[in-house]
Amino acid sequence: MTTPRGLTLRWTLVAATALAALSATLAYNITIAAGQPLQMWRRLILINGFYWYVWALFAPAIGWLSIRFPLERRRWIRAVPVHLLAVVAFSTTHIFLVTAFQYLTRAKPWAMEFTTSLQRAIVQNFDWEMMTYWAIVGVTHALVYYRESQQRTLAAVQLEAKLAAAQLQNLQAQLQPHFFFNTLHAISALMHRDVNAADRMLTRLSDLLRLSLERIGVAEVPLKDEVEFVQKYAEIECTRFQDRLTVTFDIEPETLDALVPNLILQPIVENAIRHGIAPRNGPGHVVVVARRDDDRLSMEVQDDGVGLSEDTFIAMQKGIGVSNTRARLVHQYGSRHRFEFSRRPAGLAVRVVIPWRSGRQAADDSSQ
Numbered sequence: 001m002t003t004p005r006g007l008t009l010r011w012t013l014v015a016a017t018a019l020a021a022l023s024a025t026l027a028y029n030i031t032i033a034a035g036q037p038l039q040m041w042r043r044l045i046l047i048n049g050f051y052w053y054v055w056a057l058f059a060p061a062i063g064w065l066s067i068r069f070p071l072e073r074r075r076w077i078r079a080v081p082v083h084l085l086a087v088v089a090f091s092t093t094h095i096f097l098v099t100a101f102q103y104l105t106r107a108k109p110w111a112m113e114f115t116t117s118l119q120r121a122i123v124q125n126f127d128w129e130m131m132t133y134w135a136i137v138g139v140t141h142a143l144v145y146y147r148e149s150q151q152r153t154l155a156a157v158q159l160e161a162k163l164a165a166a167q168l169q170n171l172q173a174q175l176q177p178h179f180f181f182n183t184l185h186a187i188s189a190l191m192h193r194d195v196n197a198a199d200r201m202l203t204r205l206s207d208l209l210r211l212s213l214e215r216i217g218v219a220e221v222p223l224k225d226e227v228e229f230v231q232k233y234a235e236i237e238c239t240r241f242q243d244r245l246t247v248t249f250d251i252e253p254e255t256l257d258a259l260v261p262n263l264i265l266q267p268i269v270e271n272a273i274r275h276g277i278a279p280r281n282g283p284g285h286v287v288v289v290a291r292r293d294d295d296r297l298s299m300e301v302q303d304d305g306v307g308l309s310e311d312t313f314i315a316m317q318k319g320i321g322v323s324n325t326r327a328r329l330v331h332q333y334g335s336r337h338r339f340e341f342s343r344r345p346a347g348l349a350v351r352v353v354i355p356w357r358s359g360r361q362a363a364d365d366s367s368q
Contacts, residue, residue, distance in 0.1 A: 009060065016056035023048040043105065050101050058090055059136050066140035083137065091129035095121050180209070183233075186240050197239050204236045215262050219332065222359050223290060223297075224256040230265045230288060237273050244283050245273065251290045257358045258290075258297045261328050267321030268301045268350050275316060276305020276347050284347075295356045304347040313341070329354070 024045045031044070065086055069079035099121045103114050183205055190198040211229050215221060227249060234247035247269070269286060277284035289300040308316065316322055329337045329352070338353040 009056075012056045012059045013053075016052040017049075020045075020049040020052040023051065046105065047098075047102060051098050054094055054097055055132055055136070058094065062086070062090065062133060062136045063140045066137045067144065070141065070144070071137070087130050087133045090133050091126055092122070094129055094132075095125055180205075183208070183236060186236070190240055197242075201236045201239050204232050204239070207232050208236075212263075218262050220259040220357075221262045222256065223251070223258045223260050223299075226260050226262070226265055227251060227256070227288070227290075229263070230269055233266055234269065234286075241273075241277065244280075245277055245286070246283065247286045247288070249288045251288070252292060255290045255292050255297060258292070259357045259359060260297070260299070260354065261332055264325060264328070264352065265299065265301065267325055268352070271316055271319070271321055272301050272303040272305065272348065272350070275308060275312060276303035279306045292356060293353075296353050297356045298351065298353045300349055300351045302344070302347065302349045304344075307343060307347055325352075 027044045027048060065082065069075070069082045071079050071083070096118060099114070099118045103117065183201075187198050187201045187205065190201060208229065211225075211232070215225075231247075231249065238245050238247060265288060269288065272286050273284075277286065285304050287302045289298075289302065291298045326339055329339055333354055336355050338351065340351045340353075342349045342351070
């Protein structure tokens with residue numbers, strides 16, 4: 001068990017002050033009800049304050065005993081004798097000090113000697129004194145368990161976050177080689193037809209490689225960076241398909257600062273070109289759209305290709321690009337995302353909807 005940070009001298013004194021005020025008020029009302037003179041109200045405050053402030057001075061030592069000898073199932077045989085001795089010692093000492101304080105601040109000589117009054121106080125108040133000791137022990141244990149519960153919860157959250165980050169990095173590590181392999185394959189095919197075009201594709205590929213290396217281990221990027229990456233990829237594919245492919249971007253300016261999963265759009269655009277445009281005889285068009293819908297960011301990739309047969313649709317769902325994209329969305333957003341495919345009269349539309357979160361909000365969260 002660790003020392004509870006909540007059990008500080010400041011809060012102990014605050015509690016003692018509140019209990020002293022309550023006790024003095026009760027004693028004052030009892031004095032009025034008994035018809036006794038009210039000139040003693042100052043002494044009531046003084047005695048009740050002394051009573052609880054002495055317990056406040058004892059509280060750190062009792063707290064230390066509670067931590068050193070906790071009343072736990074596996075340690076109670078050792079702890080119980082210690083606390084039994086301690087409750088007798090602290091209770092007796094407290095009664096002695098309070099009785100001595102009352103005796104020394106008396107308004108007139110007592111009829112009883114100090115020893116007699118001490119014995120009487122022990123008989124009358126010892127049970128209450130023990131209850132106070134056990135209350136301090138109970139509060140200490142509660143604070144310790146609360147602190148440990150917070151630490152376990154925090155550790156669990158941190159572990160879950162680290163696991164999610166590791167899983168995301170693993171998914172990215174699977175996706176990037178897949179993407180570069182497909183691009184190199186396209187360049188290799190183009191080398192036999194147009195060397196200059198293949199050279200331009202290699203230049204674009206080097207740009208993509210640089211951007212990709214800068215984002216290693218990064219879970220989220222601004223949408224403007226993701227769009228820049230897809231634009232460079234689209235330039236490679238447009239060079240490869242020449243007049244058969246056009247890629248346009250319809251991005252609302254306010255969405256450019258929104259945070260999106262790193263490399264979320266590229267595999268969707270790649271599938272649109274591969275399964276929609278490539279099998280088509282004539283020219284094809286791919287559109288990348290981004291809109292803000294209240295607290296959601298909607299991204300959609302549309303193509304006017306040949307569409308998907310049922311077998312092709314099932315095969316694409318099992319591919320690295322789509323399956324990794326879905327897994328990453330689940331890891332990062334749980335049930336707060338949508339990843340939908342919809343067949344159009346000509347082609348296919350893939351829509352991704354995630355919670356809206358801007359880079360400024362992320363910076364504020366990080367600072368907090």
